[in-house]
Amino acid sequence: MKILVPVKRVVDYNVKIRVNPDGSGVDLTNVKMSMNPFDEISVEEALRIKEGGDAREIVVVSIGPAKAEETLRTALAMGADRAILVETDDAVEPLAVAKILKGVADAEKPGLIIVGKQAIDDDSNQTGQMLAALAGVGQATFASAIELFSDKARVTREIDGGLQTIEIKLPAVVTTDLRLNEPRYASLPNIMKAKKKPLEKKSPADFGVSTAPRLKVLRTEEPSGRKAGVKVKSVAELVDKLKNEAGVL
Template sequence: MKLLVPVKRVIDSNVKARVKPDQTGVDLANVKMAMNPFCEIAVEEAVRLKEKGVATEVVLVSIGPQQAQETIRTGLAMGGDRGILIVSDTDPEPLAVAKLLKAVVDEEKPDLVLMGKQAIDGDNNAVGQMLSALLDWPQATFASKVEISGGKAAVIREVDGGLQTVEVQLPAVITADLRLNEPRYASLPNIMKAKKKEIAMKTVADYGVDVAPRLKVLKVAEPAKRSAGVKLETAADLVGKLKNEAGVI
């Protein structure tokens, strides 16, 4: 059973993002980059499935600049078998990413695509669903537990009413939620081994996919700074603030 795990290179979650002076985007110059946390969870789950004997191969794929090889190497050090990098100088929109991943799926023919539910830079939460539609495969999103047997995947997901269990026939697309697992730290021997593992270099042109942007970013701005808190003496003062100043009651 082959698993395909898309991974994305994003700003490290511990780094404060800075907006460019012209407000055209986020400044990535001299900023520490890392694997998207949700992608990291998906890689961990794929490796665990391999360790259980459910999967035989874990293939990582990333779309981004040449430096995204390091992101793939991180996944290979965690236990992935090989990687594919589709070199792109721009950050493709979700639909373009889904189209490129479909082309990779058509080529690799995995039994399961296991991916993070969203990337922390764009927060679109759209690629998994779009890929499922393009492939005409069943999908199970926001997975907090995955069990595979008999050509089917049972997925537990959190919903407003509690926990929901869905079953999908493989091949399928599953997106990982935060509570699915705790990703491991790669050991030094595995990091050294990962340097020798194969990463196939591709380009967007190799797949003949239309990745023309359909959205236009008008402006990127930092969130408004929070005002200082106010200490109130009585409950009546609190009600007055909420009613007269905040306007929430």
């Protein structure tokens, strides 16, 4: 079985982002970029499935600028076999991403597509669901455990009430949650080997997909600063403030 794993280049989660003065978006000047954390989890899960003998090849794909090649090389250093870069300088929205991924999946014929549940830059949480709908296959979202049984996958997913276990027929799309696994670090020898692994470049036009935006961002603002707390002398005063000032009781 072949596993397809999309990965996205985003601002590193340790970086404190800055908003452009005109509110047009996030300032990316000299900002450290890295692989989306949920996509790291997806790559790690694919590697574990392959190491368990249930997959023969892992293909990673990224849609973005030429610099996204660095993100793909990271995935190759972790252990992926091949990479595909769909190169575009546009800010690609989830629907266009899903359409491009469907084109890649039609060509690669993977038995399983593992997608990060969301990207930490736009938090859309849409691509996996859209991809499953476009491809006409089953989906299991927010996975915290994945087990494969011949032509089926048993997925434990996180819901508001706890954990839900479902069974889906392969091929399918699975989106990963934080508690699925702990991604490995790429070793120096594997980083060197990754430079020789095949990386194919394509464009959205190769899949007949337009990346023209459908949405318009009106303004981007930083969250308001947190107000300082106050000390109370008694439980009664606390209840009074919660009820009459905060309005939460």
